[in-house]
Amino acid sequence: MDVEGKELRRGWTTGTCSAAAAKAACLALLGKGFPEMVEITLPGGQKPAFSLALGEQGEGFARAGIIKDAGDDPDVTHGALVIATLRRGQAGKGLRFLAGKGVGMVTRPGLPIPPGEPAINPVPRQMIAAAIAEVAGTDTDFEVEISIPDGEELAQKTLNPRLGIVGGLSVLGTTGIVIPFSCSAWIHSIWRGIDVARAEGLTHVAGSTGMTTEKAVQAHHDLPETALLDMGDFVGGMLKYLRKHPVPKVTVAGGVAKMTKxxxxMLDVHSKRGLADLEALAKVATEAGADAALADEITKANSVLHAFQLAEAQGLALGDHVAALAWKTAAKALQSPEIALEVLVFDREGRLVGEAPFTPSDQVSSLPLPERNRRT
Structure with missing residues (x-):
């Protein structure tokens, strides 16, 4: 990524560092010693290698540590020591994940990991399992403890305390790679994507907030790669450029939290710009047909995802109402009879949970909210 002539370095997620440390520890535990460099395979097929900052072995355990390099991203965990400690586990039980010092525990619902589990997200768990399998094959009965010594202090600079993750950081990452957060560079890359789509004569582009959403919207509309815009958090940056450089059909697609914002x-839906208002979401739920008890539960929900889960449990089509309101926000940025706008809301599994269909974006004032209904 290049910004004003300066190339920004990409970095590695805590999930990547944990997987590399776990592989190194597994090698030592199996009597093969600590490697000088440990290589792992990322979800996208990349094979980075890491040097160890720590290697310790004792009775029944092996421990390896890697210093996290977040590149040029202003990540609070940049420079943190990520440690994996491996011990033999109960036969036939596979991997058991444990939270060591500085790694949080999940205490509230609505997160990718259920309450009572270490805050090690699904993809990092998969990466750790794959890294261990490269060494141990089908012998996967291990206890894997991940720790970040300064994690509890660093977590105070994150949203973890508010989300009910106590005792430290989350181990995160979906690609294994940290992309530097540069507003200017990212927005310019969106613009270039629009330019390419227009040059190829495409009549439909889709901006997505993340990888899961991008895959889901591509499958939903059977779109070519060049129609996909890595919008990220910059909904406004994409829409304002499209207003001056129109494409006949535009889809804005995102997860429940960002589409709620x-x-x-909010046209910039990054977490640093603020959190979604759960009281306001409860009012939307009431308009969608929620009773007072459900509205109160949504107000007290741990996260937007949790709020959607509460609504879904009662068959309430909350996503359609969120999509309609998101459509109105996005349409105000476009205000063009040349552009038909659609908003799609997906959950973490890429399942469609809300939609506002294609409508000319200059019809902001005339577009009604959905009638009270229940999504099946």
Whole structure:
């Protein structure tokens, strides 16, 4: 990534560092010693290698540590020591993940990991399992403890305390790679994507907030790669450029939390710009047909995802109402009769949970909210 002539370095997620440390520890535990460099395979097929900052072995355990390099991203965990400690586990039980010092425990619902589990997200768990399998094959009965010594202090600079992750950081990452957060560079890359789509004569582009959403919207509309815009958090940056460089059909696609923030008027949906208002979401749920008890539960929900889960449990089509309000916010940025706008809301599994269909974006004032209904 290049910004004003300066190339920004990409870095590695805590999930990547944990997987590399776990592989090194597994090698030592199996009597093969600690490697000088340990290589792992990322979800996208990349094979980075890491040097160890720590290697310790004792009775029944092996421990390896890697210093996290977040590149040029202003990541609070840049420079942190990520440690994996491996011990033999109960036969036939596979991997058991444990939270060591500085790694949090999940205490509330609505997160990718259920309450009572270490805050090690699904993809990092898969990466750790794959890294260990490269060494141990089908012998996967291990206890894997991940620790980040300064994690509890660093976690105070994150949203973890508010989300009910106590005792430290989360081990995160979906690609294994940290992409530097540069507003200017990212927005310019979106613009170039629009330019390419227009040059190829495409009549439909889709901006997505993340990888899961991008895959889901591509499958939903059977779109070519060049129609996909890595919008990230910059909904406004994409839409304002499209207003001057129109494409006949535009889809804005995102997860429940970011589309809720768009519905509440935020065109920049990054977490640093603020959290979604759960009280406002409860009012939307009431408009969608929620009773007072459900609205109260949504107000007290741990996260937007949790709120959607509560609504779904009662068959309430909350996503359609969020999509309609998000459509209105996005349409105000476009305001063009040349552009038909659609908003799609997906959950973490890429399942469609809300939609506002293609409508000319200059019809902001005339577009009604969905009637009270229940999504099946």
């Amino acid at each position: 768009l519905a509440q008027g």
